[in-house]
Amino acid sequence: MPRPASDDRQKIIIVTGMNGAGKSTALKILEDFGYEAVDNLPLSLLNRLLKTGLDSEHPEETRPIAVGVDSRTRAFSAPEFLRQVNALQARPDYNVTVLYFDCSDEGLNQRYSETRRRHPLAMDRPVQDGITREREIMAPLKASADFIYDTSGQTIHDLKRRLGVRYALQESSGLSINVMSFGFARGVPRDADLMFDVRFLRNPNYDPDLKNLTGREKAVADYVAADANFDPFFKRISDLVLFLLPLYHQEGKSYLTIACGCTGGRHRSVFVAETLGKVLEEKGYRANIIHRDATYGHPKE
Template sequence: MDHNAASGADWAGPEQERRTRVVLVTGLSGAGKSSALAALEDLGFEAVDNLPLALLRNLVSLRDDNPEHEPFHAIAVGIDTRTRAFRPQRFEEQLTKLRKRPDLDLTVVFLDSSNEVIARRFTETRRRHPMAVDRPVADGIQRERILMEPVRAHADYVFDTSDLTVHDLRRILSQTFAPTHVEQLVVTVQSFAYPRGLPRDADIIYDVRFLRNPHYVEELRPLAGVDQPVADYIAADPSFHRFYGLLSDMLISLLPLYKGEGKAYLTIAFGCTGGRHRSVFVAEAVAKLLTEEGFRVNLLHRELERIREIEQRGRGE
């Protein structure tokens, strides 16, 4: 990605020109904070990790001391339990003061993940959990989750990365914080397989296992819902047309109401048995529809990448 793709002048209209955009990235250790900061840096933010809380206000004030600053500036700051002198109460106090400043456009992002996924990530990287130096990783995860709960409550965005790849996280952050971003509802459309559990952060879930299953058609089985033969097969199911017509009308009617209630992001998930054919096809169709209707849309296929990696290993690729 081009690190110079976003310039200060790209960030938005006249009201933003005198405001510094600040994104505080926090959350659980192992949930993806470093990846998130790297993604924001690619979007044009100046990224600072593990900044002591006492220096936070000084950092966002540097712009005022520089007479040659650009019209609009963007800063991403990583803060978590590794940050020196970190205390939830202290964080809340600093946050309250920063939110009152008219020269700042402040957003707090909290990255979460399941205990099992975090434990696996620490095991795979052979890193010590910052709160479990001399004890099992599970103990440190639980201690940190309790400690960070008040911080989570103050977040503007909570992203659960349990089922996200680094690429998925970057795409979501790009959709949410890209320079052309305006205040509007960000919709994530996701496919998944029921045997692997429900998506943890889904707001609306639809079961599409009533559609006829390409898995039982030999030539379609190795394909996916993104492939045209599978799409044609499912689209020919009379049940799909009735379902999709009702679903389209409902979503187009409801999404503006969610936005009107101040909801910043919404996740709509479609599930089937394998997460390969039916849910993928429906998610693709809905994402296309909502994009055409003017919504900002992220499209994620939770199982598809994993399935393809397994198949590639099986073929020795």
């Protein structure tokens, strides 16, 4: 269905995913950004909420809306959820985005242990039973989500930075740029627009003096930069990115996520992301640097 030329549609963000993966935190962050946030709202009531806002004479009641929906929601059904989301997305006056929040089983178990909460789907059984059951229920939602946020090993500040790039309500004519390092061992970031695989660069993980450092430290940076392939590679990707940025801006793109990946996300990708971020800032772009996996244990590379 055709969309309006100027995107003045009612903005709706549906926040869903695994219990304990950060959905409530995400809703609070979106509320701080200026959204009207409602948790555990049955989708059947969403149209009533939207109609109330659109019919109001008060502008503050028509601000963007963030709605939390998950397996705890009353009468929750994955097929019905998808049907209602599809119906909302088909409306020309709504701009609907579905965010799915996930976390590793290890991370979820740790969070439940720290809070001493029981899993809502396994009140009288081990937490892992509830996590396994919930993954089965939520799988169709994850597969159809617009963006997936894996919060394993992430802090609230990390999540706020990542959400801020796409969803902060700020007047800006520029292009918001995220430069992210990650480890292929923990999966590729689903929200990446450009992705560079830097696993061909020599690996500091095999040097005992560098293994426990990250790519932000000079010794690791010098080690990776000394690879004969680094300079020609980096020149090509930086030239490509600088060529594309004004074209993306001209096209109307408001945000861009550039992902650089190595095996563990601790050494090579961190150095490349940091170096690319500095080049972009030198050229007048504001770049937000995110290291997704740099502090996650000590993965084998």
